Amino acid sequence: MPTTRSRARRTTIREILDTAIELEKRTMALYVGFVKAFPRPEEVRNFWFTMARHEAGHCGALALVESIVESDPRGAARTPVWFDPTTVTRLRSLLTAYLREARGGVGLERAFEMAIDLEASELEDVVVDMMKVVKSPEWRERAIQLLLHDLGDLSYMVERHTRNEALLARADALIERRVGGLGRRRVAARGGRA
Ligand SMILES: [Fe+2]
Numbered sequence: 223m224p225t226t227r228s229r230a231r232r233t234t235i236r237e238i239l240d241t242a243i244e245l246e247k248r249t250m251a252l253y254v255g256f257v258k259a260f261p262r263p264e265e266v267r268n269f270w271f272t273m274a275r276h277e278a279g280h281c282g283a284l285a286l287v288e289s290i291v292e293s294d295p296r297g298a299a300r301t302p303v304w305f306d307p308t309t310v311t312r313l314r315s316l317l318t319a320y321l322r323e324a325r326g327g328v329g330l331e332r333a334f335e336m337a338i339d340l341e342a343s344e345l346e347d348v349v350v351d352m353m354k355v356v357k358s359p360e361w362r363e364r365a366i367q368l369l370l371h372d373l374g375d376l377s378y379m380v381e382r383h384t385r386n387e388a389l390l391a392r393a394d395a396l397i398e399r400r401v402g403g404l405g406r407r408r409v410a411a412r413g414g415r416a
């Protein structure tokens with residue numbers, strides 16, 4: 223993403239951690255709200271719970287990075303991380319607006335749309351990038367596994383519970399984007415959609 227990278231500035235991991243944890247927690251709060259808002263059918267409620275659990279996993283991955291940074295501050299300081307303040311500002315205002323909107327009550331289709339907007343944001347790319355502080359390739363790989371979402375489930379839910387072709391196309395595009403990255407093996411293991 224050259225445009226993002228050119229806007230981005232190099233910064234310290236410590237600086238990004240607090241922001242990223244805050245944004246992951248707010249995303250989790252939104253999905254937890256959807257668990258309560260959509261108790262039926264059960265597969266929908268389970269889907270939102272799984273989404274919330276994934277965000278909890280992202281918080282866990284960040285806590286792991288935090289510990290690593292604390293145990294080796296000099297090594298972490300040498301690890302360059304790219305941080306785009308525009309992405310964070312945009313995501314933060316999106317989350318504020320969505321949390322407010324969700325409190326007022328939203329339909330399932332709108333909830334899926336919000337999830338797609340949030341999952342399309344670049345926060346998770348930033349978090350994956352931060353895993354560079356984990357020096358061992360094997361451990362890094364395992365830490366990154368905490369970050370991967372079942373975006374195939376999101377697409378499946380949109381297909382099953384809405385008739386919105388445009389939304390489905392966006393959900394599928396999200397998977398495509400991830401398949402180009404570290405999600406490849408996981409998606410392949412799932413054999414596409416469940
Ligand atoms: Fe996340």
Ligand SMILES: [Fe+2]
Pocket residue numbers: 249276277340341346371
């Ligand atoms: Fe997410």
